[in-house]
Amino acid sequence: MLKIAVVKHPSLLRSSEDNLRNTVEFLINKVGLEPEYIVRRPALITYSLKARLEPRYIVMKILQGKGLLSSDYCSLVVESERYFRSRFIEYYKESVPELPDVYAAARAGKIPPHLQP
Secondary structure, eight states, X not given: OHHHHHHHOGGGGGSOHHHHHHHHHIIIIIIOOOHHHHHHOTHHHHSOIIIIIHHHHHHHHXXXXXXXXXXXXXHHHSSOHHHXXXXXXXXXXXXXXXXXXXXXXXXXXXXXXXXXO
């Protein structure tokens, strides 16, 4: 399966084995994506785990927990930072006032224990 992903997205060869493993493990074990789904969308593996994947996962879980979001994880990940902030952080900050601070903290690597992915 990895061969298929590399053919679709050759830049994966520039990533370290540990980085790829950690990212794939997160996507499978925390997010719940199937390996086949990831292989069909290898760009998911190229995003930063700490700066993009985990923080957006936390935002998704918070919004889903409050019944405010039905979007799937991948639709949140692929959006530009500007669009993501506008559509998910700014849009929901009145309903979830802590969301901007939680997102900023998560991007800085300071995820509160109760929100750990």
